[in-house]
Amino acid sequence: MKEILNTLYVTTERAYLHLDHDTIRMEAKETKLVQMPLIHLSSIVCFGNILLSPALIHRCAEDGRTIVLLDTHGHFKARIEGPTSGNVLLRQAQYVANSDQTRAFSIARNIVAGKVQNCRQVLMRAYRETENDKDRHVLAAAAIVHANVLKRLEHYTLIEAVRGSEGDAARAYFGAFDSMVREDRTVFTLNGRTRRPPLDRVNALLSFVYTLLRHDCAGALQGVGLDPQVGYLHVLRPGRPALALDLMEELRPIVADRLILSLINRCQIQRDDFIEREGGAIHLTEKARKVVIQAYQNRKQNEVQHRVLSKKIPIGLLPHVQARLLARHLRGDVPDYLPFLYR
Numbered sequence: 001m002k003e004i005l006n007t008l009y010v011t012t013e014r015a016y017l018h019l020d021h022d023t024i025r026m027e028a029k030e031t032k033l034v035q036m037p038l039i040h041l042s043s044i045v046c047f048g049n050i051l052l053s054p055a056l057i058h059r060c061a062e063d064g065r066t067i068v069l070l071d072t073h074g075h076f077k078a079r080i081e082g083p084t085s086g087n088v089l090l091r092q093a094q095y096v097a098n099s100d101q102t103r104a105f106s107i108a109r110n111i112v113a114g115k116v117q118n119c120r121q122v123l124m125r126a127y128r129e130t131e132n133d134k135d136r137h138v139l140a141a142a143a144i145v146h147a148n149v150l151k152r153l154e155h156y157t158l159i160e161a162v163r164g165s166e167g168d169a170a171r172a173y174f175g176a177f178d179s180m181v182r183e184d185r186t187v188f189t190l191n192g193r194t195r196r197p198p199l200d201r202v203n204a205l206l207s208f209v210y211t212l213l214r215h216d217c218a219g220a221l222q223g224v225g226l227d228p229q230v231g232y233l234h235v236l237r238p239g240r241p242a243l244a245l246d247l248m249e250e251l252r253p254i255v256a257d258r259l260i261l262s263l264i265n266r267c268q269i270q271r272d273d274f275i276e277r278e279g280g281a282i283h284l285t286e287k288a289r290k291v292v293i294q295a296y297q298n299r300k301q302n303e304v305q306h307r308v309l310s311k312k313i314p315i316g317l318l319p320h321v322q323a324r325l326l327a328r329h330l331r332g333d334v335p336d337y338l339p340f341l342y343r
Contacts, residue, residue, distance in 0.1 A: 007041070007042060007043045007044070007045055007215075007216070007297075008024070008036075008041050008043070008044045008045070009045045009047070009293045009297075010026065010044065010045065010046045010047065010050050011047045011048070011286060011289055011290055011293065012026075012028055012033065012050075013048050013049050013050075013072075013286070014028060014029075014049055014050075014051070015027070015028045015033065015050050015051070016028065016050075016051040016053075017044070017046075017050065017051065017052050017053065017056055018052075018053035018055065018056050019038075019053060019055040019056040019059050020035065022037060022038055022039070023035050023036060023037050023038060024036060024038055024041065024044075024056065038059070038060075038063070038065070041065060042065060042066075042219070043065060043066045043067070043068065043215075043219055044060065044065070044066075044067045044068070045067075045068045045070065045212075045215060046067065046068065046069050046070065047070050047071070047072055047289065048070075048071060048072035049072075050069075052067065057080060060080070060082075061080070061081065061082030061083075062082060063082075064081075064082060066079060066080065066081045066219060066222070067079070067080040067081075068080075068215050070211065072283075072286070079218075081222070087225045089331075090224075090225045090226065090327055090330060090331060091225065091226065091227055093330040093331060093332075094226055094227060094230055094243075094330050095227075095230060097232070097330055098230050098231075098232060098236075101159075104159070104232045105157070105158070105159050105162070105232075106336065106337070107232040107233075107246075107326075107329070107337045108159055108162055108163075108232045108233040108246070109153055109156065109162050110336060110337050110338065110339050111232070111233050111246050111247075111249050111250055111337070111339055112153060112162050112163075112165070112166045112233065112249065113150060113153050113339065114249070114250035114339025114340060114341060115166065115169075115249040115250045115252070115253065115339075116146050116149050116150055116153070116165075116166070116169045117146075117150060117339075117341055117342075118250055118251075118253040118254055118340075118341065118342045119146055119169060119173045119253045119257075120143050120146035120147065120150075121253070121254075121342045121343070122180070122253045122254070122257060122258060122342075123139050123142050123143045123146065123173065123176060123180075124139075124143055126139055126179065126180040126261075127139040127140055127143065130179070130180075130182070132179075134179075135179040135180075138175075138176050138179040139176050139179050139180070141172075141176070142172040142173060142175065142176035145168065145169060145172035146169050146172065146173070149165045149166075149168060149169045152165055153165060159233075162233075163233070166233075166249075170193075173253075174190060174192070174193050177190045177202065178190055180261050181202075181261065181264055181265065182264075182265045183264055183265050183266075183267055184264075184267075184270070184271070187201060187270075187271045188201055188202050188264050189202065190202040190203065191203075193206070195207055197277070197279070197280075197281030197282070197283075198281065198282050198283070199280050199281065199282060200282055201271075201274050201282055202260070202264075203282070204274060204282045204283055204284055205260045205263070205264075205269065205284070205292070206256070206257075206260060208284055208289065208292060209256040209259060209260055209292065209296060210248065210252065210256055212256075212293070212296055213248055213251060213252065213255055213256050213319075214241065214244050214245065214248055216316075216319050217241075217244040217245075217247040217248050217251070217319045217323075218241050218244040219319075220247070220319035220320040220322070220323040221243055221244060221247065221319075221323045223320060223323065224320075224323045224324050224326075224327045225327070226243060226323060226326070226327060226330075227243065228241040228242075228243050228244040229241055229242060229243065230242060230243055231243035231244075231245060231246040232246055233245075233246045233249065234246055247319060247322055247323065247326070250322070250339040250340050251318055251319065251322070251340065253342070254304070254315070254318075254340075254342045255299065255300075255315055255318065259295060259296060259299045262295075263291075263292065263295055268291060268295065269288060269291065269292070272285075273285055273287070273288035273291070274288065299315060300314060300315050300316030301314055301315070301316065302314065302315050303315070304318075304342065304343075305343055306318075306321065306340065307340075307341055307343075308321075308325065308338050308340075309321065318340055321340075322339070322340055325337060325338055
């Protein structure tokens with residue numbers, strides 16, 4: 001039996017969420033929109049101007065249920081949670097591994113290897129599906145870059161070299177991204193990876209879905225007692241969830257990028273689903289955000305084969321499984337952290 005506790009995404013502006021016995025009730029303009037048992041929820045994510053009752057906040061904190069506040073464009077603002085729980089010895093092991101260059105390097109290298117391999121799988125799948133010779137050439141060339149990076153990773157001993165090779169693979173991957181888009185390339189063209197702010201429609205989609213995935217990864221890490229702020233691949237900075245960003249790397253191609261390509265290629269997201277702000281920033285409309293969130297939730301229900309577990313699991317469980325595998329490695333139960341590899 002597999003239990004997957006759902007995340008409630010609230011996108012209705014000025015919605016009011018409050019506690020009603022053991023349920024959460026959402027109202028707008030004094031009209032009830034939805035009511036559901038709290039037991040069905042593991043977290044609540046609020047977009048924009050959402051009102052929360054103190055009683056609901058207190059109950060979520062007591063139950064260990066997180067509340068995440070994002071602005072209307074999906075940018076992270078705050079996370080509300082109760083007292084820190086989890087195994088203090090596990091966190092101690094996490095911090096010791098961060099200070100141990102050899103162990104930190106090993107974890108970071110395996111994370112990058114997983115990401116590069118999964119990106120290569122996405123490229124090769126697109127290669128098999130396209131009939132355009134020019135696209136096939138671009139995709140094959142990018143896949144070769146990724147294969148060469150995987151070979152080089154085996155011989156590296158410095159974290160700087162690992163980060164440099166990851167950058168080489170990322171440039172090749174995003175350089176070939178347009179060749180994986182089959183519908184309306186004049187609208188959905190990736191003009192380099194731009195984040196703050198996104199300057200084209202593809203970047204707007206990437207940034208939005210990556211924010212959703214980062215929240216899931218941070219929640220999964222906290223669920224096993226790890227500190228999302230202390231990672232191994234990403235440099236530590238105040239306010240940066242370095243370990244959540246680490247965990248995202250191997251999952252982004254499968255969980256996020258393939259979803260975005262499907263939304264574009266199936267015409268579920270189109271030209272008019274975006275707003276251009278002053279200065280050139282591009283953001284999704286509220287209606288489009290709902291479409292993406294629904295597709296993301298549906299994507300999380302799809303099952304994939306997990307090589308370490310030797311069975312299929314829902315995509316939504318991947319951050320939780322990988323967080324537990326990392327915790328096992330940090331405790332010394334297994335010799336290496338094994339990233340998720342997509343078939």
